[in-house]
Amino acid sequence: MSSLFVTATEPAAIPISFVTKSGWESLCATLPPAAQRFAQAHGYTGKPGQFLALPTPEGDIGHALFGLDEADARAHDPFRAGQLAALLPAGTYRFANAPHDTRLAALAFALGAYKFSRYRKAEPPAVKLVPPDGVDVAAIERIVIAATLARDLINTPSNDMGPAELADAAQALAQRFGATFTCIVGEDLVTQNFPLIHAVGMAATRAPRLIDFTWGDPAHPKVTLVGKGVCFDTGGLDLKPSSAMLIMKKDMGGAANVLALASMIMDAKLKVRLRVLIPAVENAVAGNAMRPLDVFPSRKGPTVEIGNTDAEGRLVLADALALADEESPDLLIDLGTLTGAARVALGPDLPPYYTNDEALAQDVARCAKVENDPLWRMPLWPAYDSWLDSKLANINNAPSGGFAGSITCALFLQRFVESAKSWLHVDIYGWTPKSKPARPEGGECQAARAIFALLSERYG
Template sequence: MPVTLLSSKEVSSLPVYTVEADNLDACDAPKDAIAWARANGFSGASGRVLTIPGKNGAVVGAFFGLGEPDAANPLAAGALARHLPEGDWHFAAPPKGAELATLGLMLGSYAFTRYGKKPRNALRFAVPEGVDAGRVERLANGSVLARELINTPAGDMGPDALEAATRALASEHGATLAVTAGEDLLTENLPMIHAVGRAAEAAPRLLDLRWGREAAPKVTLVGKGVCFDTGGLDLKPAAGMLLMKKDMGGAANVLGLASMLMAAKLDIRLRVLIPAVENAVAGNAFRPGDVLNSRKGLTVEIGNTDAEGRLVLADAMALADEEEPELLIDMATLTGAARVALGPDVPPFYTDDEALAGALARASEAVADPLWRMPLWKPYLSRLDSKIADINNVSLDGFAGSPIAGLFLGRFVEKAKSWAHFDIYGWNPADKPHAPVGGEAQGIRAIERVLVDRYGSAS
């Protein structure tokens, strides 16, 4: 990370003065610095940074705008990582919500540099008093892992590369990884994962990571790992394929979440299941109108090959369900309908567990990680009726696409004590102070907070 957190303020570090909108008079900066701010039209607007020159022209500090108190972005300090000169810095006074401000600073320092883009300025920043630096670093590292995986083009992040990334994470934390690939998916009764991925050059596979003591509460994460989605024989238009490297965003997010949980040494038996495939076009691609067998035993009529994510998830979730986990969470870049409903920044989630829903809502607010609960409206299940199979993979009228996708997945969950489905976008279409355009971690900081509160550390 370009930002290094310091445990204490360095003698030579420079101050950052935080200023609420139109409230320069309340700032404890020197009078000549405040005069400089006024002369430059600095009013404390959210995210604005103004460096302060000394008598010899060297930078001696900076102002940072917090914006209106009732509309402030808790992560807006990410702008500092983009605009401060390299060096050592500290907050002149701890800002309100200091932990989120520190996290925003770290997240805002991220840049995807694999293909030549320059990194952000290297900063060292003193951790405000009372902030848990270890927690901030765990959250930032998990989020950056998700961003890196999503941002990598499919040519370098196919099923084999996603397996390698999962293997590296397992090795880092002492987890185990089992892989079922190619024709072995049929032998192991994972037929829909095989059907969706069999037309691609890289073999489809199921990644199965396990970590933690076996007697601990079972928490299972399932992430959609469609490394590229052409739409299959129901081919997407060219514009619809431009961002399809992000269709493995569910897998990237559960790996980022797993990184956070393992680094925190949470007292759980963690399992991560990722069906890693490419939905490609070839002579052996699955077809509209085909009927697929599933691990659950349900037969699925294919109404559209571009609704492939729910197929691979269904087999993985049925496998997870057999173990009767205490909590089963799936994450997927599943439907455009979710974006139409809530936009790119607010992922919907679905659960029938009222206690879990309440905890997620509270955590979402506390850690500035937007989520919104949507209904699993059971009467809509009839829209998935098939005349020749147990269920269709799509409805025919196009209404309620995101809830209906959740209902489809719910048919494959029976024994888990609690289940939640997250229909994420996994992408920032516009720059934010704490996040550039590109791949994004969504919901995982809120989930991490719920799990830490529920299970605590094993150490």
């Protein structure tokens, strides 16, 4: 991807003045009289998101005005400047004054320029930005490249993004950074003891697989990332209604965001021994599909009764987490688009996260706020653990009752993690239902930026 950022030696850049409604009067007074009259004639007030291009006497664009939320606004959006890439006419621009958070504004400017153009031509905005003073352009571009990867993978429809294509994307990323890549495919999952991954994917015409790559100095702390890679989820025999199936191409959003996070980690050369595990499957309907009340072994040993075939993500993650846990990593992180219950509780923009590590929990919350990558802690509530009990097997993947679905999913996964020094589980949505500043409608990079900030602090 081409950079939106240019050096300060470029031809004179058009200034962008940021303004709030309360600050508009004083900023307006600093403009030339003709510009003041032009702004007033157009009813400019500096309300959030309001844009106005001010002309020069020759008729060119000489100045741009853009409204921000008040700093103390209840719904203050640090990514408001993400609207600019789509609003500005072609040209090179610079920030004439400081937005509330200059780094996040510059990041939002770049994230807002994203276009998915694989199937329909969509030219990127013909705008460039002179980096604001003190902003690390390389760090911003690292994030933008990773977010673009996640968005592109999620936005690609499932006929072009099956388990094999997801593996190809992971392998390309691994090769780019010199990581060691392997992939276990089809019946080899059974012989190499990944029965739950195989059970979920065995009904599809496209073989399930476990993607695995490692990078970094083996002497460094081991950080393992596990991402749910369900490339399409019909729900299995517990078939989803069509409305719920409509965006199930995004059910590999956990894998996409794990790859985005890995991209940032490797590009920044963090001092970690990184391992990435992605169970990539399609949850399809066929005569050999897993059935409700079937019982399967797991890699770790406990047998699992299938309470619902649409609770497949936790099954594939269970085998991958068990493999990761065998190495006793210093930090084990899994991301997955897992439960509608998380969306009911917190909506699409605020993924819940789970951990019993109090220091980790506090660091995640702090980094999520600083990076404008919202996350909200939920409890691994021990009293609900018994809800997973099965009369036939050691554990049921989807207890009846319908309560606390995101929590019981996290408790299910916790059964497969015992040796990792610290574990973090995030139940992401991976999708923006309606466009917002810097977040166009479609696939989204969620949680990866906040976790990367945390890892950078610990292992930078």
